[in-house]
Amino acid sequence: MKDLRDFIAACEKEGVLQRIKAEVDWDLELSHIAKLNEEKKGPALLFENVKGYKWPVITSTCTTTERLSIIMGMPKETPLVELMRRWVEIGNRKIPPKVLSTGPCKENKMVGKDIDLFKFPVPKFYPKDGGRYFGTAHVVITKDPESGWVNIGTYRLQLIDKDILGTQFIKGKHSDIMLKKYQAMGKPMPVAVVVGADPLMFVMGGARFSAFESEYDLAGSIRGEPIEVVKCETNDLIVPAGAEIVVEGEVDANAFKDEGPFGEYTGYYSGVGTNPRNFIKVNCVTHRNNPIFMATTVGRAVTDTHMTLAIAYGATLWQQLSDMKIPGIKAVYCPPEAAGRFIAIISMKQMYPGHANQVLTAAISTEMGAYGLKTVIVVDEDIDPADIPRVLYAVAFRFNPLRAQIIQRGRSTPLDPSLPIESRWITGRLLIDATIPYDWEEKPIPIALDPDIVKKIQARWKELGFKD
Ligand SMILES: Cc1cc2nc3c(=O)[nH]c(=O)nc-3n(C[C@H](O)[C@H](O)[C@H](O)COP(=O)(O)O)c2cc1C
Ligand SMILES: [Mn+2]
Structure with a gap:
């Protein structure tokens, strides 16, 4: 898969893309259709008739595990936790991108006075x-x-x-x-914005x-071949050759404009009251013929954002724990419902006293876990960390709150709505050991059915009136 059009073709083949030919307004209507469809775990949507525009919009590319599997090049029934495992397996192998002399993203070009981002069917997502x-x-x-x-x-x-x-x-x-380094050098930071590429990007x-x-090298390792890129027109950044739209520009760290609010992935608005923020001054736009504008609803869980963050953050946490060489880690799962970042569940085979606690404290000390991870749950290896009812079973029957630990201060995301708006940089962490302690001489005795009785009943199953 090299570009968005390959992905659309793959989704159509699997029956997970819907073309919408009826006219739809970019102003709230398009995003609301996408959101309602995402809540039903519906297909990716290609809006072919956006009011006032001739170019289409695609949404919901990553909303289901099935479509994430297509993007990862895995069989479409692969569970999310197995996609994370695959990422960990190949994550340390790196394939750098390959620079081509030109590509489809160069088919059209706007510079100077001709630059007009309103030519694209840019949606407005939420009322506020x-x-x-x-x-x-x-x-x-x-x-x-x-x-x-x-x-x-x-x-x-924001447009x-x-x-x-x-x-x-x-x-x-x-x-x-990087912006702060350019600022110290007294220079603007060159940027390239890519809208519409292989959704892996x-x-x-x-x-x-x-x-x-570079994320380019990881993308190459997932694809098993270098990502094909081309040079920008006005700076020396590289962009995927098959990109639909490329916006080239620069950011001056000392210049600000109001930005926001925006309906964020936490389910709440962020930037309420608007905030002065840096902005991109656009110098050049190139795009394919009939470019497909790619968008996503962000918003309340579960959307593309939650799915992509779940796989990326979950796999990276797993990778970093495995790089620490702690034995016994069986699987790491960061649920999309928690945007892949606020809750991590780790299953493990305990091998020595204190092992479960080591895993808990290690998770929040990884580069990934040290930023925004609030609750870590560790379970024994008989529990699949992606099987939430089983995880709740472990929390109910193996977890003793007297063994919980609260870490008082850690780095937080300023988007976390559980913190007061004016002080969101620091949060706490809760570590939940839902394992049966390794060092207990006498462990709880699990109930097992008598195998002979079970066999006898199975032989009489039909006689007892059961169908199968
Ligand atoms: C749809 C979407 C929107 C995002 N918006 C922002 C944003 O506005 N600001 C931000 O700092 N991170 C945002 N993030 C999270 C970053 O993409 C994420 O932290 C990523 O790791 C940043 O890349 P970096 O680690 O190379 O800085 C967003 C993620 C997604 C999926
Ligand atoms: Mn990065």
Whole structure:
């Protein structure tokens, strides 16, 4: 799979894409159709008739595990936790991108006065949003001015003017770290925004890969071949050759405009009252013929955002725990319902006293877990961490609150609505040991049925009036 059009073809083959030919308004109607469809775990939607526009919009590319499997190149019935396991298996192998001389993304070009982002069917998503959002299922590409490391990140972009996009680079995100370096050098930061590519690129945009590592290399390792890229027109950033739309521009760290609010993945608005934020001044736009505008509803769980963050954050936490070489970890699962980041469930085979506690404290000390992870649950290996009723069973019958630990201070996301709006940088952590303690001499005796009686009953099953 090389581009969005390959993905659309794959989804049509599997019967998980619906073309909407009826006219739909970009102003709330399109997003609301997408959201209602996502709540029913419906297909990806290709809106072919957006009011006032000739170009289509695609939404809901990643909303189901089935479609994430298609994106990951796995059989479509693969469970989410197994997609995470696959990511961990190949995550440390890196395949850098391959630069081509040109590609379909160069078919059309706007520069100077001709630049007009309103030419694209940009949706407005929720009633209290500050405006239309150009960037939801997109990626922002930047380069570290010191090391040349190329980063891919998804950071929402508000359509402010025909050549202005408002940003929200949260403190410590890779784009923010790079922007501060350009600021110190007294230079604007070049950026490339890609809307509409192989949805794997969107998954990479949400992935919290380590600093100085390029998401392009991980995408290549998942695809098993280099991602084909081309150089931008006005800077030396690289973008996927088959991208639908590429917006080239720059960010001045010292210039601000109001941005937000926006209906975020927490189910609440963020940036209420609007916030002064850095913005992208656009220098050039290139796009394919009949470009497909890719978008997602973000909003209340479960949407594309929750699914992509679940696989990316869950797999990265798992990877980092395995890099710590702690034995006995069987599986790590970060539920999409918690946006893959607020709750982690880890199943393990205990091998020595204190082992479960080691795993709990390790999880919140990984680079991934140290940012925003609030509740960690560890269960014994007989519990599938993705089987939530079984996890609740373990919490009910194996967990003793006197063994819970609360860690008072840790880094938080400013979008977490459980914290007061004015102080969201620091949160607490809850560690739940739902295992049967390794060091107990006398363990609870599990109930098993008498195998002979079971066999006898099975022989009489029909006689007892049961169908099968
Ligand atoms: C749809 C979507 C929207 C997002 N919006 C933002 C945002 O506005 N600001 C932000 O800092 N992170 C946002 N994120 C989370 C980042 O993409 C994520 O933290 C990612 O790891 C950032 O890349 P980086 O680690 O290379 O900085 C969003 C994620 C998704 C999937
Ligand atoms: Mn990164």
